[in-house]
Amino acid sequence: MEENNFAGKKILITGGLGFIGSNLARRLIGLGAEVQLVDSLIPEYGGNFFNIYDIKDQVNVNVSDVRDEHSMCYLVQGKDFLFNLAGQTSHLDSMQNPYADLEINCRAQLSMLEACRKHNPGIRIVFTSTRQLYGKPDYLPVDEKHLLRPVDVNGINKMAGEWYHILYNNVYGIRTSALRLTNTYGPGMRIKDSRQTFLGIWVRMLVEEKPFEVWGGEQLRDYTYVDDVVNALIVTALNDKAEGKIFNLGGDCVVSLLDTARCMIEANGGGDFTVRKFPAERKRIDIGDYYSDYSLIRSELGWEPQVPLLDGLSKTLKYYRENLEHYL
Amino acid sequence: MEENNFAGKKILITGGLGFIGSNLARRLIGLGAEVQLVDSLIPEYGGNFFNIYDIKDQVNVNVSDVRDEHSMCYLVQGKDFLFNLAGQTSHLDSMQNPYADLEINCRAQLSMLEACRKHNPGIRIVFTSTRQLYGKPDYLPVDEKHLLRPVDVNGINKMAGEWYHILYNNVYGIRTSALRLTNTYGPGMRIKDSRQTFLGIWVRMLVEEKPFEVWGGEQLRDYTYVDDVVNALIVTALNDKAEGKIFNLGGDCVVSLLDTARCMIEANGGGDFTVRKFPAERKRIDIGDYYSDYSLIRSELGWEPQVPLLDGLSKTLKYYRENLEHYL
Secondary structure: OOHHOOOEEEEEOOOOOHHHHHHHHHHHHOOEEEEEEEEOOOOOOOOOOHHHHOOOOEEEEEEEEOHHHHHHHHOOOOOEEEEEOOOOOOOHHHHHOOHHHHHHHHHHHHHHHHHHHHHHOOOEEEEEHHHHOOOOOOOOOOOOOOOOOOOOOHHHHHHHHHHHHHOOOOHHHHHHEEEOOEEEEEOOOEEEEEOHHHHHHHHHHHOOOOOOOEEEEOEEOOOOEEHHHHHHHHHHEEEEEEEEOOEEEOOOEEEHHHHHHHHHHHHOOOOOOOOOOHHHHHHHHOOOOOEEEHHHHHHOOOOOOOOOHHHHHHHHHHHHHHHHHOOO | OOOOHHHHEEEEEOOOOHHHHHHHHHHHHOOEEEEEEEOOOOOOOOOOOOHHOOOOOOOEEEOOOOOOHHHHHOOOOOOOOEEOOOOOOOHHHHOOOHHHHHHHHHHHHHHHHHHHHHOOOOOOOEEEHHHHOOOOOOOOOOOOOOOOOOOOHHHHHHHHHHHHHHHHHHOOOOEEEEEEEEEEOOOOOOOOOOOOOOOHHHHHHHHHHOEEEEEEEEEEEEEEHHHHHHHHHHHHHHOHHHOOOEEEOOOOOOOHOOOHHHHHHHHHHOEEEEEEEOOHHHHHHOOOOOOOOHHHHHHOOOOOOOOOOHHHHHHHHHHHHHHHHHHH
16 A cells, blocks of 8 residues: 555545544544545534544644535645545434435535536545445345445435546546445444444443443444545545446454444443344335445455454444543 | 326326426326426426417416425325426536536425425325436346446436435335336427437428438437327326336337438438537547336336337427427
8 A cells, every 4th residue: 555645645534523534634644644624513413523632733624514615615726635525424314304415415515526627627536435325235245236226315315426426537537436335433433322323322322331222133234443444545545446436345244233232242341232123114224134245445456454343343442431521 | 008097186297398298298188187287497498388289278387496395395285196207308408507407306306205295195206217327338228227327417316316206105105106218209309409309409400401410320229209108107107016116118129320310311201411420528428329128117017119210200200390480
């Protein structure tokens, strides 16, 4: 990985105070990049100033919303790389307010790309998409040839947002790539509630020494530790072969929810959970088992997950035991 | 086909003064339905009052835009069926003004579905989607299992619009179906320019006794005559098996552009065309050959195209020879 290609490079990260954005920023700072973060700090989303407590003097922070076209037009100028991570990620929010989801995950993506086309067509963009686009799998593991059949408004809008990126690569030659993330976890994730990931609320409950709830239990899942996602963002941004392409990320293993819960308790050195029947109102959009085939990014870009689930969960729990107050 | 199921039924057709909408209205009137048309009459789109000259006393026309949420909230109430045909269809317009395309093909679709969810969840909806969602085919003929890889903003937004319909069926039980139309032609299509279909401008030139232009020539295409599309809309709306499903339409034959041009001249009893190299700026989004596999709708709903290309073109040319002045 030619990470030193980032030395002195100007980087824009949308969603930069969020979970993945802040971890990416930390890595890029270490590689000598000049990092500009932009984040809306909408309380229901993932942005949190504490995520950059250790690097706050080494990054520039601009608080604005990706829906703010004028702000984005200014911020994309002069940048070498854009890591376009900002998004609305909550299933429930997307169903209750589909228009806000559309504005953020569709319209703002389009206006971000238009800003680059007009003001910085030479920029290199990596967009974070999601395995939610696939919906309920026809086969496992799910590779990039699987049909997209999103099961919520969020998935549909993310699908459009992803494809605007691919289109602007193909039509306008603005170099873009998209990564379809599976369940990402690690220090910096939202743990106040399950808006970002169910693992968040599990961690919170464990750290607060309360039992957490497992919905269902038999469903198979895969998980990527945030450092591995950061690796993927970096190798994608640096490799010409990734331009105009979409890659799945994946995890080091496939685990049922119950086994995930057990693994978390092992990582925590104790704790309890209860099992709850999958709620009826979510049954209709239940995707059953899901795990990714990430062999495309492995063969094309040499990425694969490095951090075993137990290690990743241990690090995550340690982080939140030490920093819980900043995430409530 | 149990067409008499429409007798006395209340129907809303968006894009009702357009090409397909007006032909559908005529058929439904004949079946004894009460038909309400809504159309924005935006000059660049397909709406044209002349399209309903013969049925204007038998339908209700409301001029408003699908982006007008309040108007739609009112209009969907009390209806049995919604044929949701309104859309921005121009490739070029979608690239030059991606936001307008997004407002019409994404946001307005969402707000139409929200209007139905809140005010008329029992309505039956058929949405017209497009083969443009597939982009450049991996294999031919293209069936519904083919990946979606849209090559313009219009295709991406139509993809989102289609999926909102499927989602509202799956999550909220609002019965919807989507048809992916291929090249549709016939009386009532826009012929002023090629905004709706290249066949439009060909017809105009022929009727005006000028040579028309063929771009490229070897590309294979399929065509559906508008009466066949109307048949498909009707069988889809009436069949429970179609709920939550997406079907390709297709044509009676597969023809190169050059042979299409020759067929049109035969249908016209004379005329000329010139062949022009495919323009470089469109080469990047050229999809090459395309034709649909429509065996799914044939086996599930019993639909297949009835009108041979030569007959359809003859009827079309006859119509425009008689009515040219109303379409310029």
